[in-house]
Amino acid sequence: MIRLPIACLSLIVVSAVLGNAEAADPAFKRVSKTDSLGKFTPKGIVKFRGVPVSKRIIPDLEKLIAAAKEDGLTLKVRSGYRSYDHQVKTFKNWTNKERKKNPKLTREEAEKIANAYSARPGHSEHQLGTTVDILSSKSNYQFTSDPKFKYIGWLQKNAQKYNFSISFPKGSKEYVYEPWHIRWRPPTKTSKS
Numbered sequence: 001m002i003r004l005p006i007a008c009l010s011l012i013v014v015s016a017v018l019g020n021a022e023a024a025d026p027a028f029k030r031v032s033k034t035d036s037l038g039k040f041t042p043k044g045i046v047k048f049r050g051v052p053v054s055k056r057i058i059p060d061l062e063k064l065i066a067a068a069k070e071d072g073l074t075l076k077v078r079s080g081y082r083s084y085d086h087q088v089k090t091f092k093n094w095t096n097k098e099r100k101k102n103p104k105l106t107r108e109e110a111e112k113i114a115n116a117y118s119a120r121p122g123h124s125e126h127q128l129g130t131t132v133d134i135l136s137s138k139s140n141y142q143f144t145s146d147p148k149f150k151y152i153g154w155l156q157k158n159a160q161k162y163n164f165s166i167s168f169p170k171g172s173k174e175y176v177y178e179p180w181h182i183r184w185r186p187p188t189k190t191s192k193s
């Protein structure tokens, strides 16, 4: 009669040891071309300077922007949270553009090309709300990976101080180099050491 509760209790203990609190935090969710978020919708999405983001990232985001300013860089958040449905449209737009460029392509072929730089619905880190695209006044707020723009190197060097990381660095197998695309994760005990 007492056996079942003990089994349950030990499961709880094992979960605590493995740090399931961290595993349950959506900010740590795995997202890739093979890991889908499905139709996951995050909580706590608010507008930051007109861009929807998770409110959890705002203190660090503000610090990052202020630190860049001190180094003479004006940064702007271009894109934050994108819902599953938004990504359906975004991915369709890119696929259509590829087919316009090359009308011989089948939809599948066009999707494959678009998927080198645009995520399929459910597979975008923007759906988490904790990922943003950062642009700079120096590059006229255009998406660029040209290292001649100082902010590219600045983000690479400094983003992690504010708990952001560049998801698709040079040589990433997932997508083309996206130095502007940074994902926030809360600091963990191990990351603080």
Ligand SMILES: [Zn+2]
Pocket (backbone or CB within 6 Å): 079, 126, 132, 133, 180, 181, 182
């Ligand atoms: Zn992005």
